Amino acid sequence: MPSFYGRGPNVARTAPVILLLGQAGHAGGMIGLRKGTVGLRFAILYAGVFLMSGIGLLALTFLLAAGGRSSLPVGRQPLTEGSLDEVYQRSRHLQEQLAEVNAQHSRQLLIGSLLALMVLTVVSLLVGRALAHRTLRPLRVITAATRRISADNLDQRLSISGPADEVKDLADTIDGLLGRLEASFAAQRRFVANASHELRTPLATMRASLDVAVAKSDVAQQTLTLGDRLRTQLDRVDQLLDGFLMLAQAQHSALTDAADVDLAQLVAQAVTDLTAGIAAKRLSVTEDLRPGMSTRGDAALLARMVENVLDNAVTHNEEDSWISVETFRAGAEVRLVVQTGGGVLDQRDVDRLAQPFERLGADRTGSENGSGLGLSIVAAIAAAHGGRLELFARSQGGLRVSITLPSVPVPAEARA
Known part of the structure; x- marks a missing residue:
């Protein structure tokens, strides 16, 4: 062949x-x-x-x-010379x-x-x-589940089922890490809440003792001056403890008493409560409060959130300046936007304001007013209600605070 x-x-x-x-x-x-x-x-x-x-x-x-x-077949026939x-x-x-x-x-x-x-x-x-x-499908499932877990829902687990292989070991290791993180976060929040609560008793005792001491008729003027200073500091400590308790409640407590809350009504009440501070700084307040801007959540926490935002706008504002407050609906969300005048701020510094004890410096905070927990409490309350806090440095100067929360669906007859 x-x-x-x-x-x-x-x-x-x-x-x-x-x-x-x-x-x-x-x-x-x-x-x-x-x-x-x-x-x-x-x-x-x-x-x-x-x-x-x-x-x-x-x-x-x-x-x-x-x-x-390659080879050729050779015949067996006799060959002649020709x-x-x-x-x-x-x-x-x-x-x-x-x-x-x-x-x-x-x-x-x-x-x-x-x-x-x-x-x-x-x-x-x-x-x-x-x-x-x-x-790689199990790894994508682990990645997606891990991204959904944050500090607010550390109780969730991956719970990957399947054979005991390397992927299962990885998922179990992440679940163990989440368990340790949850225990650590819970212990930290319990400590802050318990410490704040326990410190209120000796603080009240100190304030009562100070009031009794300065109420005596033979007290020297120097002692009265010192008593006023101590009472001011005790008030600051009491305010700080109240902020700790509110922050722990917003981060750790479940919203058991959820109800429909109108943000416009909360803003109107907060502006009324801050009338004295607004008048003292001669601030001009512009309101655009549209009706029906309702969200579902804890009324007390939401009222504290609005109060903190407006109090921050008054306390850390310049004299003879202005404040703009508006509520509006954006799709399935409601928004509260508070803007203030003032000098031009650095956005990198503004981004830190949602963290506890972060301020913009003495030129904005004025004196020692405030505990540095106001906006961090606002961020925690917004996150607990499924919303978010956004801070922007206005290019013209001042600050823009935006709070976004899930809205309550408006009935068809109300829209008509």
Whole structure:
């Protein structure tokens, strides 16, 4: 049976193509492994392994084919001297035809093999992508579940079910970490709440003792002055403890007494309560309180949130300045926006104001008024009600405070 594979020239034509495919596969694999996602890197790795194996198998096939020899059948008929030249010429012609056929079949086999290799490489890339996607599905579930867990819902767990493999071990490890974080956060909040509550008793005793001491008729003026200073400091400590209790309640307590609360009514009441402070600084207050701006939550906490925002706008404002208050609906949310005048602020400093005890400095806080917990309490109350607090430094100067909360759906007859 004659061989249909050529010899040296065909192998020489095949080698550069195989080398080029190998280099392209290696370069593509390196680029994908460096820049792609884990699933893409797995897919490229699978396709690269298949490509290298196919190239090696193709090269081995051509090397083995190159070692075959073509032969012609030799007849057993006696040869005469006159027919010897004719036999040689016929044999040479047959050899040339056989070499041409071998070369043609070798080219066809090479082209077919390369096309098949390229098609199977693409197929292996797609199959590898699908396999990598399926293999990494538990990791995507863990990532999505972990992103949903924050400091406000540390009681949630991944609870990944499945065989006891590396993915299950990772999920169990994250659940254990969440459990430790939940216990640590809960202990911290209980400590703050309990310490604030326990300190109220000795604080009240100190204030009562001070009032009794300064109420005596033979007390010197110097002692009365000192008593006034101490009473001022005791009031500040009492305000600080009240802020601690409110912050702990907003961060830790469940909203058991939820009801529909109109933000516009809370704003109107807070502005009325702050009339004295507004008049003392000669502030101009502009209100745009649209009706029906209701959210669902704890009325006492929401009232404290609005009061803190407006008190911050009055306390940390300049004299003869202004305050703008508006409530409006944005889709499925209601917003309370409070803007104040003043100097130009740095947005990086403003971003820190939602953290406890963060201030903008003496030029804005004025004196030692305030405990530095006002906006952090606002942020905690908003987060407890499924909302958010946003602080912006106005380009014209001053501060813009925006509180966004889920709205209560408006009945159809009310919209009409």
